[in-house]
Amino acid sequence: MKKFLSVVHYGDYIRNLPQGIKQNPVMMSSFGYLSPTPSDSLVTSSVSTSFDFSLFVSSPLRLNDTFTGAEILPPDTQASAKHKVSVDRLTQAHYGYILAFYRLVYTDQTFSSALIPEDIDDLSTMVLPDISFFSEIEILGQTYRSKASRTTRGCYIEVACNSAVPGKEPEMRIGEVQYYFSHQLQMKKTVIPNGRVFVPNAFDEHLFAFVRWYNAPLHPFQGFECLGAAYYHNSFRPADSDCILPVSRIFTCVAMKRGYPDNHVVFLPLPRKTIGL
Secondary structure: HHHHHHHOOHHHHHHOOOOOOOOOOOHHHHHHOOOOOOHHHHHHHHHHHHHHHHHHHHHHHOOOOOOOOOOOOHHHHHHOOOOEEEEOOOOOOHHHHHHHHHHHHHHOOOOEEEOOHHHOOOEEEEOOOOEEEEEEEEEEEEEEEOOOOOOOOEEEEEEEOOOOOOOOOOOEEEEEEEEEEEEEOOOOOOOOOOOOOEEEOEEEEEEEEEEEEEEEEOOOOOHHHHOOEEEEEEEEOOOOOOHEHHHHHHOOEEEEEEHEEEHEEEEEEEEOOOOOO
């Protein structure tokens, strides 16, 4: 009960903090570490029981939906996201990407940077740079690794994306996962009609992969298409908010084969697992 009341009244704690603390990103970061989180077993169990298998399996191909990273995930994914986790802080560049990502997907919200104290106000959601970092994750019986893993086998993924060219068919994009991380937000306070300020009680935990996307080939090579393989240049696109990928958008793992002319690589599709619940 004590833990439950702490979570419920978290917004009251924030509201009553002195301005000197609220405007100091270092102090707010420390407060974020020490504050209650929704890791209580009651919260975890309620999330797990509401998982929709059919909805999740279809997620990677629902290109017209907006994915925030707070989607309900399989029980094995939720469990693996709490295994061998270390608390870390995003680099300034990566922090800028996640801030931009939130502003893109939550169009009805306003966000302020914890690194710019003058941007913080009572009606904005402050985005802290602190994350829970982990190198691999389980999704429906499939282990997805990252560049931070001991082995990079399983760190290459395929994701369905709308084409940047209007009118062009959707495409499958290949990327290398650098790491996985979870990030917590507490949505901004809102003013309700009677003039009172409503403070949301619940945290939203967001789960992401940080992905670097491969560049298109310098010259087309049609010979692999009949095999379902993809031909890419062995270099990455410039990093931006597209690197922040909700894990529910991952379609499957792919295998890389090097050694092609002009620093090109071939990615071979691997079977998509949908077991392990």
